[in-house]
Amino acid sequence: MNPHLLTILIFLPLLAAAVMLTVPARRQSAYRYIALVTGLFQLVLSGGMYYLFHPKGAGISQERLYQFVDHIPWIRLDMGGLGRLEIDYFVGVDGLSMPLLFLSALVMVIAIGASWNVQKSAKGYFVLLMTLDMAVMGVFSALDFFLFYVFYELMLLPLYFLIGIWGGVRREYAAIKFFLYTLFGSVFMLLVIVGLYFSVTNPDTGAHTFNMLYMMDPANYVSGSFFSALANQELFSIPARLLGFIVLFIAFAIKVPIVPLHTWLPDAHVEAPTPISIILAGILLKVGGYGILRICFSIFPDAAVQSAWWLGLIGVVSIIYGALVALTQHDLKRMIAYSSVSHMGFVILGMASLTTEGTAGAMFQMISHGFLSAALFFLVGMLYDRVHDRGIYHFRGLATLMPRYTVFVALAFFASLGLPGFSAFIGEVFVIIGTFNAESVNGLLPRWMAIAGSVGILLSAAYFLWTLQRMFFGQPYLKGGGAWSKALTDASPRETAIMVPMLVLALVLGVYPALAFDKINASVLALVELVVGN
């Protein structure tokens, strides 16, 4: 009946890591093959789950509508007067998490492929990568807040080391900056978790609980408790529920990242090795968006509605700000990092609209950005591998030297700037449509936000095309001269094999978005109903 597929999916990498630990360090290549096999197995498994996933499984706040559920009691602590601490191992997927799980598996395979040439302590590298893999899978499937938090934090540790040990020149700075930012957000999230724990009881046992689904139902809140909607408690003269929402939002928004909290991202991206950039952009940023939908919106719907205008504003500012800053970058990777800020702004804007179109668009944008940004970072990595330089001004006329590479770059750029036929277009268009709709559907966002957001689409064309023109067109001219032109060989078969599936996926999803929308739809409807409906 329940073959624990999800649990296998989550903990398989841990098993792989354990196996790796037993392999002696001199057998360098064994690690990457183990990792690849694990990644492929996960991909197949998650693909199978994606296929088996029933589109009507809305999930969100009802356990019976989740699929592949594993629900086992985990920690039962008797805390005397504080009651019993109930923590479950509770995982399951719905339309919000299923596509992201598949995306994670895919991006992981790509990252493993991109790590093929890692020589420096390969054992440690792949063990950490596998740990990260496990944490990522866990985050997307955890339904117990405690469990979620554990996985959420567990992601940070491998990343810290992966950036810090295998990164670029200023890797230590970037690693600690990344870590501090995220920890800053998550520590305060912990306080909110504690508050929620005391506010919510399990209706069956009467004990306090970390179960997220119970937290979504206002009936489960203890009357008079801190986060109870009826109690109207305040702290520092801010309503408690709004405060909780803001804290959680900030925690996730750092991950997304939104504009005032984004400065870790360019540094982390620039310093991280290529596979980690891919994972960062492809998966980790999605954790932020996912968290906002799964946790902020679902647990604090009232506060979400209250602050939708501000979220929309943040989204718009992120879109435009990120795009404008991307325009001035001289480092290709940094430019792409800022473009991520801009693109993730659409996710925030779409969510803030709280319409089905906007939310589904935001989900779609996350998926699309997942592999497109992975592709972009992979492309930057290809260039960097060859000449160890990423300066936009240091290259000219690459199209003549590396035609196939140029085709990949051009496709990835155009896909990212929202050319129809590619997935990003669908995401962005429906975010814009949703934002326009918001005024007539729920009146949360004014229409000018949609107009301002669409300016971001324009700007993204500007910086991508500018880069394309600057680096790839014109007569070849390289900063490194002849040595570089020798080093700049066209895409190898391995690289082609990695790039093609991503671009094909972008194309397939762009042409037939129903592949994703069918799975997302029910959950988005349920979520919007949950948030706006009451």
Add this chain to the structure above:
Amino acid sequence: MITLTHFLIVGACLFSIGLYAVMARRNAIMVLVGIELMINAAVLNLVAFGRYDSEHYGGQAFALFAIVLAAASVAVALAIILNVYRHYKTINPEDINHLKD
């Protein structure tokens, strides 16, 4: 009439003088002397209060323990100070500051 206050004020004076010695004297042994003065002040307080406690003799008993403990700690402290002297050839706490931020 010698009231409680008299004792307390004498105790307060001794305590403050001890405090001064502790902070100001640049000699570890003199610091110890200052500490003893403070302990004496406390003991004086205890016996002064203890006059009213004929049931448990708490004050006087405490005073006795305090004196004994003071002696023990002086012994330990002096042993340590001697060790310091062996290494530093001084017992001025100001000069013994290798451990610092």
Add this chain to the structure above:
Amino acid sequence: MQALVFYAFSAIAIGSAVVLVSMQNMARALFLFFIVLFSVAGLYVFALADFVAITQILIYVGGVLVLMLFAFMLSNKTLLDQLQRGTSHFFALPVWQALLISACFLAILVYASLQLGTFQPAWMVAAEAAGTTIGPADSTVNHIGIHLMTRYLLPFEVVSILLMMALVGAAHLTRKEANP
């Protein structure tokens, strides 16, 4: 008369203490410390704690002071030089902060003492009213002995261990290193 003697003891104790802490000469300072301890022991007697006073003299004068003198002798090779030097600057400038702080403490403690005199704690009033204060006629030694063996049995025993430990430890520290 009694009061006069009390004041005299107090004056000697405080005065010697003041001089003692301001003296550069260690040997003289320790001698003054001896005087302080004696005077305070006298004050204990005034507080009807004769056994404590005796203990004070025995332990402090007999034990602590001698220890200190030894330590001083062992540690200060330039003893003779310093013996020649008298008290120099009474208010040495670098220590004015210490002086200020102790003065403030003195003020606070004196204020507290006066407060305690004004608002005498209820239990003392009750004891005075019931007449259960210790009188000059009470045999404190007897009482203390019995209490040490009953009520204060645990501290008493523990202190014995403590002393043993201190002995072992101090002996260890000062012991010349054994031959390897």
Add this chain to the structure above:
Amino acid sequence: MIVNVIDLLPDISERLDHIIHSLPALAPELVLIATFVASILSGLFADRLWWHGTFAVTVIGILLSAVCSSFQVGNPDADGVLFGMVSTDAFGQYMRILVAVVCLLFALFVHASPDFRAHRKKTADLYTILLAVHIGLNLMALATNWLMTFIAIEMVSLGSYLMVGYLAAAPRQTEAAMKYVLFGAVCSAVMLYGMSLLYGFTGTLDYTSPQHIQGLNGTPSALVTLALLFVFTGIGFKLTFVPFHFWTPDVYQGAPTPVTAFLSTAPKIAGIALLANILYAWPADSFAYQNLQLMLAGAAIVTMLWGNLAALRQTDVKRMMAYSSIGHTGFLMMAVLAYSSQDYTALLYYLAVYSLMNMGVFMLTGYIESRTGAVDLARYDGLGKIMPLALVCFTLIMISLTGIPPTSGFVAKLLVFTAVFHSWQATGDISMVLLLIVGALTTVISLFYYFKIPLHAFLKTADSQPEMKPMRYSILWLAVVLTVAVWVLGVFPDWLVG
């Protein structure tokens, strides 16, 4: 003048009965006293025959006393034992077990430490001192009487001074010992003065008695504050919270590493227990309680900030850990403030985990120092490649110290946050919120310096290969066990608390 004993003490037989009935409750201490004596004897005689003699006696004694304590966990004796000198309630009994564990780890650590092994005056006396300190710690955790408190604190303090100065092999060790002893003596003198004032206010030394609290309520509040502040100078010295922490970095840095490990754990356990005992001996509506709570909350906030901020600048690992332990003290105080008579789970868990982590950290520090001579962070550069196991364990413990899941450090923090939040909900005391926020904030700050270890060990590379001294791995294995424990207890915290 002959006085009949019966006249003086008409109820002497009841008193003797009481004493005899009280003794079983103190069985662990009695075992320790016996061991104490045995250790002196074995130090004098047995060690010549068998090198491990005193060590074996000590370990057996501590184990026995721990067994005695754990047998007693089931039957707490809330009423005072031995005329209200101590109270062996359930909380105190858990604390005794915890103290025993820490003492045991310390004994093992000392036994494995090459510094002590090389000590020419042997380590037998150290074990003797340890046993006495163990008794003192137990009594500190159980005491309900100012006299007992004072003696217990003095006992622990004196023992600690001796431990710090024990080796006296290097100038710094003696310096640390001197600073420690002088600072400690001053603090205990001040505490004594404070206790004398409290005695004067109330006429009793038993601070759990109603008379005591009545006396405090009847005294002008400024005086109560004065006396409490003085008393807490002594307790604060043991707990190392701000502003009584000044000695800590110097002493932790200077002391032999096993001793530092001991100082950063055992006295804190007992001190926290003492703090909790004192705080919750008084009713919540009394002035003394509120005043004390306010002071402690303020001190906790300042301590967390001070400890963590000051740690940022440190380059010496032990010194850094000293500040870290100051920061953790603040956290522990937060737990104490949120503690109420039944719910000490969070506090207990935090203490246990904290002790394990700190012990582990110092074992690793000691191990690394002994092998490479590295005490400064700069010399940790690139060590991760040379000593992977040690540094991986170090990193894992650092993660736990920071409070990142899935470690027990995280669960401990979570439990404390939970308790504080609950307390805030119950009382509406806004200082609890401040505590929560500062606690969270300092967690982020602490990341900065805790991660200096992996930063230096793994992220940086060394210019030159350090010289490696050969040594036995026993400390390392001990540390590995602790690391595993720290992580396993993080995933399954109910194994500890259940």
Add this chain to the structure above:
Amino acid sequence: MTPDTPTYPILAAFATVLFPFIGFLLSALAGKKAKSGFLAIITIALSVITAGYTFAMVWGEAPIHAQWHWFTIGNEAFHLGIFLDNIAVLMLLVVATVALPVHIYSVAYMKGDPGIHRYWTYLSLFCAAMLGLVIADNLLLTYICWEIVGFASYLLIGFWFTKDAAAQANKRAFIINRIGDIGFLIGFALLYSGFGTLDINALFGMEGLFVVPAATDAPASAAQGGLPAGWITVAGLAFFLGAMAKSAQFPLHVWLPAAMEGPTSVSSLIHAATMVAAGVFLLARIFPLFDGTVLLIIAATGTITALVAAYFALTQFDIKKILAFSTVSQLGFMVAAIGIGMYPIALFHLVTHAFFKCLLFLCAGAIIHEMQHLSDRHQLGIDPQDIRQMGRLRRYMPVTFATMLIASLALVGFPLTSGYLSKDALLIHAFEWAAWQQGVAHIIPYVLTFVSILTSFYIFRLLAKVFFGPTVTAPLANGQAGIHDPSFWMLGPMLFLAACSFFPLFTLQPLHYAHAWLLEGIGVSTPWAPIPLLHVAVPAVTTAATLAIAALAWHWYVKGKYALKTDGLLYRFSLHQGYLDSFYDRVVVGAVLGLANILRWLDKHLVDGIVHGLAAIGRGLASIAGWIDRQVVDGLVRLVGKLAWGLGSMLRHTQAGRLQGYLSSLFLIILVILLYHFIVQA
């Protein structure tokens, strides 16, 4: 698809789009092997056949609509569909018919280019998207094709990507088109939010939500729907913005002259005949949406564009630039026609224009081709597109001259040409409309008439200079040039298009447009009464003016009696295209980049500024310099980090290692607490 929907036209229309798409896919897969262009030509030829079939089946019949489920968002289903009405099938046919000759022409024209395989790939992609654009049944699909068309245009403009100018031009073209796309996007998003559908038929069809207002002032939102009137106007303007960019309306026209960096065959197909007309097509498609305000703006914009572009065309020396401005100007005519409510006439002009403008470009291409040969052979290093280098070409290239003359006459609207029909229809309706509208609206027809005179001038200037005038190029002058008419593969398409530029294709009555089958098929009733006088006066005046201008041009350029100063303000303004490029570069691009730079600077320094400020307060004046000196990067982390670090340093000072210092600090703190308590409590 409902059961009674005729299947074959739908299939045929679908096939029309599919063929070029298959061509695109196969070429893309074949890569460098697809040099011959065979695939592309075959597929487009098949398209022409199916398009013709579709046209035959649908023209004059009831519209056909078929759709298939695409995806669902929330409760809204989106469909992929084909909507065939007269407009769609007309456009389908025109696009396919123009595309085929250009394909054939390209075989010879692009021969030997190293990147020719890309050329065919892009061209097929363009054709597929363009054909898809015209038959799409909903705005989302239209938008998708609209963008892909722009993308293909981008690729083709930048076909010679190693040329910097080409790389610049395609970027500019795409970005300006993007501005329009945003307008389009906003427009249909607004419609969706108001009406919950994007289906063109449901919105603008016969029984659509928007009733055809027929150029009345009645706002279209009289139809049911959720959009307030103001937003309807905004939506209309947004769509118009889209059309402006694509159809190169002033001031967004600047990309089109720059786009001449692409191959000339591309210019003829994309930047003259089809893609640029897409804007006009879109406006016609969604015509019912526009209310009076929008229509007036459209009319005004179209008129201004027509005028300005013609004015710029007067002084250009680059043959392709002149034609490009001519295109812009003609597009302005079409847009103005939309603005006066006469979208059938706009479409009519679109169709006629498609043929003759395509032809003009092909001719220009032939000339450039030959000039390039000439330059190469004699190593002259001249710019092959500069008309100052040409002259007397009639001798060498008579057929080319003939076809170009025909196209030019069609452009100026000379009787017997197709251009005459459409332009007259346009001008006459403009006058009638102005009479009906009253007031300043009269400016529009007069300006348009004036522009048609200007048109005559610049095109005759071109002809005179190229084919007759004196030349500075020696080989041309002495008859030794050795250039000739192009080969049959180029001439054939040109002749075909020249045939299409005559009247019989549209009506058998050469002097009056009223019976053109095209207008009958998609005609609309006018709200005003026809003014019979105009139907005679306007053709007469314009024809007369054309003849006069022709004579003037002959006199000035062939005879060399040029009468105007070349350093006048107006002249220079025209020559430099109104300095618009510099304006965009300096002001618009400069502003965006400036803002971006400011933001980057903020990103780097603002938070630092906060750090510095706090630090100054916290640590006193003495250390400000030190703080500023230290180059901090960014971020709150830094702020917190710096503060923490600073505090840590402060705390460090307490830890100086001196025992008595510690004790003093300790007692000082205790004292402070005590004093506080004593003061508060006493």
